[in-house]
Amino acid sequence: MVDIGKFVNDIENFLRERVYPREPVWLAKPFVEIEHELFSLRREVKARGWWAPYLPIASGGSGLALLDYARVSEVLGTTPYGHYVFHCQAPDVGNIEVLLSHGTDEQRATFLEPLVKGLTRSCFAMTEPEHAGSNPTWLSTEAVREGDSYVLNGHKWFTTGADGAAFAIVMAVTDPAAAPHLRASQILVPTDAEGFERVRNLPVMGAPEAGWPSHSEVRLTNCRVPLGNRIGDEGAGFRIAQERLGPGRIHHCMRWVGIMQRAIELTAKRAHYRETAPGEKLADKQAIVHLLADSQADYLSSRLLVLDAATQIDKSGMHAAREAISLIKFVVAQALGRVLDRAIQVHGALGMLDETPLAYWYRHERAARIYDGADEVHKNVVGKAVLRSAVGRP
Numbered sequence: 001m002v003d004i005g006k007f008v009n010d011i012e013n014f015l016r017e018r019v020y021p022r023e024p025v026w027l028a029k030p031f032v033e034i035e036h037e038l039f040s041l042r043r044e045v046k047a048r049g050w051w052a053p054y055l056p057i058a059s060g061g062s063g064l065a066l067l068d069y070a071r072v073s074e075v076l077g078t079t080p081y082g083h084y085v086f087h088c089q090a091p092d093v094g095n096i097e098v099l100l101s102h103g104t105d106e107q108r109a110t111f112l113e114p115l116v117k118g119l120t121r122s123c124f125a126m127t128e129p130e131h132a133g134s135n136p137t138w139l140s141t142e143a144v145r146e147g148d149s150y151v152l153n154g155h156k157w158f159t160t161g162a163d164g165a166a167f168a169i170v171m172a173v174t175d176p177a178a179a180p181h182l183r184a185s186q187i188l189v190p191t192d193a194e195g196f197e198r199v200r201n202l203p204v205m206g207a208p209e210a211g212w213p214s215h216s217e218v219r220l221t222n223c224r225v226p227l228g229n230r231i232g233d234e235g236a237g238f239r240i241a242q243e244r245l246g247p248g249r250i251h252h253c254m255r256w257v258g259i260m261q262r263a264i265e266l267t268a269k270r271a272h273y274r275e276t277a278p279g280e281k282l283a284d285k286q287a288i289v290h291l292l293a294d295s296q297a298d299y300l301s302s303r304l305l306v307l308d309a310a311t312q313i314d315k316s317g318m319h320a321a322r323e324a325i326s327l328i329k330f331v332v333a334q335a336l337g338r339v340l341d342r343a344i345q346v347h348g349a350l351g352m353l354d355e356t357p358l359a360y361w362y363r364h365e366r367a368a369r370i371y372d373g374a375d376e377v378h379k380n381v382v383g384k385a386v387l388r389s390a391v392g393r394p
């Protein structure tokens with residue numbers, strides 16, 4: 001049984017001593033140039049028994065309940081490198097969870113085991129440039145049976161982490177005549193399979209990234225994989241995707257709460273030490289104190305909502321908590337944007353530089369309101385639930 005208070009304390013100390021001081025150096029370099037340093041920290045994390053704490057104990061993790069993992073993930077989120085160093089990074093976590101729940105023995109041996117150990121990386125290719133990602137039943141990528149193989153043809157983009165990944169989980173239509181939610185399947189495609197082409201890394205808010213933080217355009221051309229690479233039943237792709245997205249969304253929210261916490265700490269320190277005139281601190285200005293109060297309100301209200309959603313999931317399961325998950329997805333993503341904007345404002349020009357993580361987060365986390373369901377899509381879920389519960393009451 002993990003002493004969660006001690007665990008959170010220990011990893012916070014580790015991050016403050018070993019990771020925060022390196023941030024200004026790492027933020028100035030492409031990810032692939034700092035990866036060797038991160039690998040050495042990953043080895044240390046493994047040796048201390050902190051590796052992938054969300055995993056069940058039987059799979060090498062700490063078997064944490066979601067509520068406890070929320071506290072761990074918040075601390076990891078205080079630095080852009082926390083989740084990667086502790087092997088808690090998207091999209092690998094989602095792929096690990098899918099393979100743990102639905103993988104065959106052979107799929108686990110080939111794809112899951114090296115991924116869990118951190119020897120490989122993976123990616124998830126669902127979204128297509130030609131269709132609205134907000135309607136994931138609308139896909140053109142097809143996987144056609146030929147003998148004992150599937151032959152895949154299609155076009156994907158925003159496949160996070162494809163550059164350097166060993167395999168992709170590809171959403172592809174296996175039965176175009178079926179009902180929309182039964183058309184597609186999830187299929188494991190090694191990235192070195194003939195016909196799997198990483199066309200380019202996309203320039204997302206700046207120059208394209210390489211390696212784990214990359215987002216790629218991918219083309220599949222007559223790409224052949226064994227039928228045994230399908231995850232779960234044929235046509236179960238959307239059901240499995242929904243199972244994946246629930247935990248994925250709350251994991252993002254936990255990380256964003258951590259980002260807010262750090263952004264506020266950085267802002268408060270800057271306000272305390274920065275003088276606007278000799279002996280006159282930024283923190284003496286009421287306008288700045290009020291910005292901090294607004295950010296603290298955003299942070300603490302987000303945190304409580306996330307912990308409440310995690311409690312609901314632990315008690316009643318992902319399906320029962322789907323409205324709570326939709327609610328936090330847009331509330332926390334929007335709060336995050338406001339907190340980062342205020343933090344940069346208080347830092348002035350320094351906030352625009354990659355000498356604190358603020359500019360990095362400002363660039364990377366604008367997407368929080370788009371990926372894993374845009375704000376509007378989640379508001380539809382919450383608003384309709386409000387209508388359902390109100391209508392019919394006396």
Ligand SMILES: Cc1cc2nc3c(=O)[nH]c(=O)nc-3n(C[C@H](O)[C@H](O)[C@H](O)COP(=O)(O)OP(=O)(O)OC[C@H]3O[C@@H](n4cnc5c(N)ncnc54)[C@H](O)[C@@H]3O)c2cc1C
Pocket residue numbers: 091124125126127131132133134135157158159160161204215367370371372373374375376377380
């Ligand atoms: C940084 C990043 C990483 C990503 N990583 C991955 C990945 O690893 N794998 C993957 O498959 N995909 C990934 N995606 C894609 C992501 O899932 C899609 O961008 C998302 O589902 C939205 O789809 P879209 O971009 O096609 O927007 P569209 O569906 O075209 O929607 C555009 C906008 O229209 C509005 N809108 C949409 N639907 C509605 C509605 N019903 N009601 C009202 N308004 C609506 C919203 O404002 C929305 O932002 C990533 C995206 C980003 C930005």
